[in-house]
Amino acid sequence: MPWFSGRCTSAVKLIGKTAIITGCNTGIGKETALDFYKRGAKVIMACRNLDKGEEAKKDIENKCKDLPESGKLVLEKCDLASLNSVRDFAKKILDNEPQVNILVNNAGIMMCPKGETEDGFETQLGTNHLAHFLLTLLLLPRLRNSKPARIVTVSSKAHTRNGMKLDDLNFKVRRYNAAEAYSQSKLANVLFSKELAAKLKEHNIDGVNTYCLHPGVIKTELGRHLDETLFRGARLLIGTVFGPFLKSPELGAQTTIYCSVDEKCANETGLYYSDCVVTSPSHNGRNDEYAKKLWEISMDLVGLKDYNPFTAHDPGVKS
Template sequence: MASTTDRWTEQDIPAQDGRVAVVTGANSGLGMQTARALAEHGAHVVLAVRNLDKGREALARISERAPGAKLSLQRLDLASLKSVRAAADELHAAHPKIDLLINNAGVMFTPRQKTEDGFDMQFGVNHLGHFALTGLLLDLMLRVPGSRVVTVSSFGHRIRADIHFDDLQFDRSYNRVVAYGQAKLANLMFTYELQRRLAPHHTTIAAAAHPGASDTELTQNMSGLARKGAELVQPLLTQPAAMGALPTLRAATDPAVTGGQFYGPNGMGGTRGYPEVVTSSKKSRDTTVQQRLWAVSEQLTDVRFSV
């Protein structure tokens, strides 16, 4: 049962027995903490990871914390639509249903780089890979009352963020901050448009979350000066990954969550704190752009949703 205060914690997660949760990027950071907490509360958690060796290490660490936890590994490289399709096929074969899909994996501030399919790495991994995965798995969720798709965005969706339809893959020019902003804005627009399409079905909802400033590996691609600055302010602004995972966990498990909500930390300008419903940028709520992005994403991934 949810806490009566604004300090929602892992202890407020309802029992997850019998539920199947797929968590992308679950080998470290926010994803591993999300997977751990769900497993500790009884869910069968599928750690969907690019590197299986790191995935096995994460599985072992979670098992130490939660002996008897129901865990499995799934190889998933979001930078390859071939891998996304293969993972979806394998998940269909292994599971008759999915209750929770946590679109958590992501890259941040990468140098100019393309995915296997020629997409900008940040847009391809953070948005298009998850867009395709969700579309390919949605049939396993629509039959499950109470199922949820939770996509992790960032307050980076406010920083120099726009959907650059004239140069989505940054072929003409590249700025890693602008590319990250586009990808995180796309995560939110995808959530809002997905919820609009799910609403008539009354079984599955879509929600979003952001972790604030959390101590994870995402900053590894910062330039030298920016990284040094981040290291200086880190003790003041960041919070542990377990705290950063709370908005995702609340969006995924709190019975009071409704479709289209966005959860983030409640303190210090949204950088840290306990999870609550927060407001995204005005730009993220532009339905015309949401629908245009959806149509373009379908074309680029060749994935059509059943809603």
Template sequence: MSEFGFQSTAEDVAEGIDLSGRRAVITGASSGLGVETARVLASRGAAVLMVARDAAKLEAAVAEVRESVPAATLDTALLDLADLDSVRAGAADILQKAPVINLLVNNAGVMACPLSRTAQGFEMQFGTNHLGHFLLTGLLAPALLAGAPARVVNLSSAGHRFAPVDMDDPNYQQREYDKWQSYGQSKTANALFSVGLDQRLREHGVRAFAVHPGMIMTELGRHMEASDFELIARGRKPEELPFKSVAQGSATSVWAATSPDLDGKGGLYLEDCHVAEPATAEAEGGVEAYALDPGEADKLWQLSEALVGQRFNFKE
């Protein structure tokens, strides 16, 4: 369904697409994929609101985008996804600056970090990668509904194959912590959230997608050690690993946000600018059935509402 693939860049997939009059909000926009996604969307005419937790890094990222796209329409908002109070304050700021949102790219995340907890006591990876974005997206829903047709892009990962979501102990309060299992759980949650969000908003013109960007050397890997690369390598030499550049790693996010090929679709897991095939034991890519299960998506939605202390009813 797509002419693009592993080698495609965000520039490639955005060529010929006019985003004039459209507004995009991007989390994790102070480095790596977030900056490139912001730059390319801005280059196609979108007004881009860049979101991050570090003011100095965000200011530098804005300068980087503006150097490449001098006419870019850019704004910023500060929030920390690991603190729900910060998410609520940041969402209020975003809604004031962007009462209409057409594209929301939930790009921020942490990976394979030692056991730590968010401000509200959630396990850091589940709390940041999923719960922070769950609350933020729910709070921004009025602007997305006002911007319909709109799309939400949640960055998942092939790492979702490490683990499903443990609905009974998502925050590692009873079981022993494993950083890769935890990362996998959080990335499965990103995919299930896309399914659940799409179910609830599609009749209102808002569609949601989960994206595996590929393996890219960015700040996301700052906690990785030699043993972690050996785990990912699966017996291969480092030079044999299928790494992407940042430009290539941003491509599927931009494709998910903008491609007419995805009009009328949603609740899908995308990789290499395609809808992913079902995962198999032999294949590098693909999506596990548990990451797209509507029943599990509903369970996660209800659990997430309970954990963040807020219910979202989009039918009113």
């Protein structure tokens, strides 16, 4: 148990609200879904593995079967390693959900072996950043029409460890390093949230706020690739040595929940949080030039170069 762990103490209800969470069949995503469900929200669980997602859904429902005013859980397929899957998911949301009040970009992979997504992106950049970038911008017109709305992106303190090679984001030239690739993808999360807040302000859009956060070092399945990318037995060794200092998934979800629902941060945007308080990201995470350039590159990579999510018409709203 860590010496200190921030907690969201807000008792706010989410009855009548719709929240989307990526990667919530396990870990802090599942704990976030459980919390929102208890608050009465309609929670759309965007998962790659529907079998595991169904198990998580049933577990949450069983835990809350005697609670009054619990919400509704809806399981949907969304594979972040495929931009087509992200587009299909976003279309289903736009076709069926009249509002989206909270979007939690939670899913992620860490220090996996060298590989590429379906679209040819380095696996961690493609999954952790580009897929969430695309999803957020496709849903932004609906979020704009669901104000107040919050966009919460789960990053990591690992974003501080390395910089960003904007001319070689996908490790086509430099030698692949799993830890460096993970750090770069988490830095991308920070820069995306920062630049999104800036662009919302530029377009005079208020009521849609962005948040980015470090959840802490947590006992989850996120480290499942460590034996492959570090050394055999790394996961067991790290778990044994650092186990007493790791957060539980329930504690690890607290900053996500705080940024999503707490009244105290309702008027904040573009900031970075840890243990439910604002903190400073790395020097690179505060770099406006990096943020702008990454935005431009990301728009091109995901095929949104000619799309303006800040002025685009919401297909669910009649002209």
